[in-house]
Amino acid sequence: MKKAGVFALVVILVAFLLVGCGAKEPDTITIAWLPNNAAEDFKDTRAEIGKVIEKATGKKVADKLTTDYAIAVEAIASGNAQIAFLGGESYVEAHEKNSKVIPLVVNSGSSGTLQDAMYYSRIVVKKGNEDQYKSGMDYSLENIAGKRFSFVSTSSTSGFKVPSAGIVAHFSKQDKWKDLKAENLLQGGSDKLFSQVIFGGSHQLSLVNVLTDKSEVSAVDDIDVISYVELAGGKDNTPGAVYTVKKDATDPFSKLAGKQFVVIDSTPVINPPFAVNSGELSKATIDAMIQALTSDEVTNNEKIFIPKDSKMKGFFNAPQRFLTVEDSFYQPIRDLSK
Known part of the structure; x- marks a missing residue:
């Protein structure tokens, strides 16, 4: 019996060692x-x-x-x-x-x-619609309220986390939206900040959403779409910058060559x-x-x-x-x- 007990103890110890x-x-x-x-x-x-x-x-x-x-x-x-x-x-x-x-x-x-290990989280609109997002001479988030908005994914830093934080910071200063939280931006509706909320699943598809009018405003970073577009006006990654889809852009932009979008808000991201x-x-x-x-x-x-x-x-x-x-x-x- 003693031998059996010792053997069992050895087996247990070996098992622990293997796990360790x-x-x-x-x-x-x-x-x-x-x-x-x-x-x-x-x-x-x-x-x-x-x-x-x-x-x-x-x-x-x-x-x-x-x-x-x-x-x-x-x-x-x-x-x-x-x-x-x-x-x-x-x-x-x-x-x-x-x-x-x-x-x-x-x-x-x-x-x-x-020190400069960063990229940009941007909120963009289709070229031709940008003036409605101005307050005086500058672009403002104010008029994105009530719009159809496209995020990327709730797990995206620049496609949700950063833009949602900026949106909440802006609108929570107003009495109507004083209790606004990021989770309130996940759905649209008459009592919500946005009339409709969709998720592109990638930055490329979130940009496609705004270029094809599925959304009126989209969250899009710079690094994931830079291969498909080129700067056409303004300063890179700043409000007012205009980008054009390249002629030789591959899917999902192959049928969108020449389409343009405008940055209305931009935030650096780690x-x-x-x-x-x-x-x-x-x-x-x-x-x-x-x-x-x-x-x-x-x-x-x-x-x-x-x-x-x-x-x-x-x-x-x-x-x-x-x-x-x-x-x-x-x-x-x-x-x-x-």
Whole structure:
């Protein structure tokens, strides 16, 4: 009986040790991509990033192309994907689900530092309608009330979190809307701020919504649509800037060449991270990826950081580079919910 008891104790201890050591890390590293970054246009950049990680880790890399923000968040939080390229809000959601999800790297600004590591959340309207959103000589959010509005996804930083915070800050100063909260913007109606609310699912489709009159106003960032449009007037990413869909724009803009939109509001947003599930990959693997991604070799890789005159389409423009950040870098995104 004593031997049986000792044997049972050994089995339990071994089980605990196995759990403590964690499961063997996968031979294939899966990268989850948000809908904005899953387009065919971006396959070369995705593949190049995969090659860098394969070379650094000796593992295969597979892409998980998602059609919904929630899928990408769940994939990285659950460990079905070990890396994900997420917006700030999506990262915060994934980290909240699983604290083992942490930033791997983030792209810098053109200075090569974190000081200008930002992009823009914009509220846009179709060209020809912009004057109704002016108050005197300046653009105002005032007249978006009662309109048909398109957000991207509730998990989108620049497509919901930031614009909704700005909208609430503006209208909650008025007695009629003093109790307005971001969650009140999820639906339209006669007693709501907007007559109708729709979600594009990606920045590209949120822009398509306003260009095709499905919405009168849309939330759209700059980085996810920059490959399809060109600045036609005004200063980039400022109220009054006019953009035109390029003649050679691919889907979902292939039938919208020449269509124009105008920015009526613009807010800088912290650059999105590549996040890693540190519970699924070893420290050695993570360190190897960081060393490779932050190297001068990757910084000078024109398939990842794309020169201004290049015809290739991707996520990052030169001159930029990857840098490491802590979870606390995304605290300002969390603070938007306070």
